[in-house]
Amino acid sequence: MSEAPAAPQPGSVExxxxxxxxxxxxxxxRARTGWRVLPARVVAMCVVELQxxxxxxxxxxxxxxxxxxxxxxxxxxxxRIKAIPTGGTPYIDYLAPGIIAQSAMFIAIFYGIMIxxxxxxxxxxxxxxxxxxxxxxxxGKAFAAGVxxxxxxxxxxxxxxxxxxxxxxxxxxxxxxxxxxxxxxxxFSCLSISIAGIVLTRDRLMGIGQAITMPLFFASNALYxxxxxxxxxxxxxxxxxxxxxxxxxxxxxxxTPSHLALDFLVLTAxxxxxxxxxxxxxxxxxx
Numbered sequence: 001m002s003e004a005p006a007a008p009q010p011g012s013v014e015x016x017x018x019x020x021x022x023x024x025x026x027x028x029x030r031a032r033t034g035w036r037v038l039p040a041r042v043v044a045m046c047v048v049e050l051q052x053x054x055x056x057x058x059x060x061x062x063x064x065x066x067x068x069x070x071x072x073x074x075x076x077x078x079x080r081i082k083a084i085p086t087g088g089t090p091y092i093d094y095l096a097p098g099i100i101a102q103s104a105m106f107i108a109i110f111y112g113i114m115i116x117x118x119x120x121x122x123x124x125x126x127x128x129x130x131x132x133x134x135x136x137x138x139x140g141k142a143f144a145a146g147v148x149x150x151x152x153x154x155x156x157x158x159x160x161x162x163x164x165x166x167x168x169x170x171x172x173x174x175x176x177x178x179x180x181x182x183x184x185x186x187x188f189s190c191l192s193i194s195i196a197g198i199v200l201t202r203d204r205l206m207g208i209g210q211a212i213t214m215p216l217f218f219a220s221n222a223l224y225x226x227x228x229x230x231x232x233x234x235x236x237x238x239x240x241x242x243x244x245x246x247x248x249x250x251x252x253x254x255x256t257p258s259h260l261a262l263d264f265l266v267l268t269a270x271x272x273x274x275x276x277x278x279x280x281x282x283x284x285x286x287x
Contacts, residue, residue: 063103063106063107063152064152064155064156064159066103066106067099067100067102067103067152067155067156067159068156068159070095070099070102071092071095071096071099071156071159071160071163072159072163074095075091075092075095075096075099075163076092076163078091078092078095079091079092084223084224084225084228085225085228086225087225087256089254089256090165090166092160092163092164092165093165093166093167093254094250094254095222095223096156096157096160096165096167096253097222097246097249097250097253097254098220098221098222098223098246098249098250099156099160099222100153100156100157100177100181100249101181101184101220101222101242101245101246101249102217102222102242103149103152103153103156104146104149104150104152104153104181104184104185104188104245105184105185105188105213105216105217105242106213107145107148107149107152107185108145108146108149108184108185108186108187108188108189108191108192109188109189109191109192109209109212109213109216110192110205110206110209111141111142111145111188111189111192111193112189112192112193112194112195112196112197112205112209113192113196113202113205113206114141115141115193115196115285116196116200116201116202116205116285117202119285119286124282124285124286125286128282128283128286133279134279134282134283135275135276135279137279137282138190138193138275138278138279138282139186139275141189141193142185142186142187142189142190142193142271142274142275142278143182143186145185145186145188145189146181146182146183146184146185146186146189147182148185149181149182149184149185150178150181150182150185153177153178153181157253166254167253167254168252168253168254168255173252173253174252176248176252176260177248177249177252177253179264180245180248180249180252180263180264180267181245181249183245183264183267183268183270183271184241184242184245184267184270186271186274186275187241187267187270187271187273187274188241188274189274190271190274190275190277190278191274191278192205192209193278193281193282193285194274194277194278194281195208195209196281196285197278197281197282197284197285198281198284200284200285216240216242217242219233219236219237219240220237220240220242220243220246221237221243221246221247222242222243222246226238226243241266241267241270244262244263244266244267245263245267247259247263248260248263248264248267251263
């Protein structure tokens with residue numbers, strides 16, 4: 001008769017476990033492959049960008065001053081004089097989604113300054129020699145700008161609620177608001193990075209950013225309905241992504257008539273196009 005197999009000795013089990021842990025230390029974990037690479041790199045770059053907020057949160061506080069002034073001064077004043085037709089909606093309610101979009105754009109439109117600083121500090125060159133695709137670098141930075149803008153949007157929503165703006169608190173609608181803010185901010189941050197890839201210097205970028213920010217804002221439906229604009233301005237408004245972001249925010253927060261499917265389609269297409277163009281100009285910026 002054959003003998004029964006001997007039970008493993010406790011010492012041998014411990015030795016095997018120790019050998020397994022030693023293998024983990026000596027052999028690096030297997031790299032992600034296939035479709036998992038790009039999302040992982042995008043998330044990693046986004047987290048790296050957001051880590052900067054831990055060292056300096058003053059940007060979040062100081063940027064809350066301007067939208068508060070727009071709502072308190074401009075909104076309250078024009079609500080009283082009833083100079084702008086808003087279809088029965090109190091003007092301050094009508095204005096609040098526009099100020100959310102404006103504050104998000106103001107955060108994103110100067111994002112190219114940061115990437116020029118990274119180039120001057122040698123950080124961008126180090127990032128470009130890693131296996132991370134350029135599109136992942138840009139997308140990570142773009143969505144980090146979106147998260148910063150989302151924090152700003154929360155501040156504006158709180159101020160608007162204190163002022164008595166009648167907004168929805170439906171979680172699904174608020175989720176839609178978050179998506180609209182992130183997509184719009186992603187586009188404007190990519191626009192800023194693309195301009196940085198063309199002009200190559202901070203001074204020029206700041207000048208161009210200041211030159212296009214207010215025209216983008218006033219050539220949208222953030223302050224007044226498109227119907228009251230002159231014909232040429234209505235045409236510009238129809239190709240301005242900010243108009244579609246404001247329309248989505250207004251429809252989600254206030255329940256006013258909107259074109260949500262078209263709004264999100266345009267915002268998504270604009271974000272993808274922005275990431276593509278900015279990625280193609282990233283190498284020129286690093287030279």
